[in-house]
Amino acid sequence: GVIELIRDKKKKTPMAPFNGSSPEMGALGKFFRQEGLYTIVRWNYFFTNPPLTIAEAELREAFAIIDRGLDITDKAVT
Numbered sequence: 001g002v003i004e005l006i007r008d009k010k011k012k013t014p015m016a017p018f019n020g021s022s023p024e025m026g027a028l029g030k031f032f033r034q035e036g037l038y039t040i041v042r043w044n045y046f047f048t049n050p051p052l053t054i055a056e057a058e059l060r061e062a063f064a065i066i067d068r069g070l071d072i073t074d075k076a077v078t
Contacts, residue, residue: 001048003066005073014044015073024076028069035065 005015005025016022020043029041040047048066050059 002045003048005044005046007076009077015076016044018043022076024073027072031069031072032065035069037062037065037069 005028007013007015016025022044025041025044028046032039032041032046039049046066048062050062054062
């Protein structure tokens with residue numbers, strides 16, 4: 001799956017431009033890696049592709065990391 005992050009809900013402004021990045025998306029990717037969640041963060045998206053052998057507890061842990069990480073991008077939303 002993929003999560004798309006937008007900066008402005010009314011204008012549908014992406015959190016980062018196409019083929020670019022933003023400080024918030026860079027910080028989100030860094031946070032994920034520091035927490036041990038290795039995923040792809042590209043443009044204004046991040047991908048959630050767990051292995052088929054993941055246990056329910058590991059999946060819950062991963063989504064808890066994502067939830068905490070989204071605090072970083074929430075600060076940029078208008």
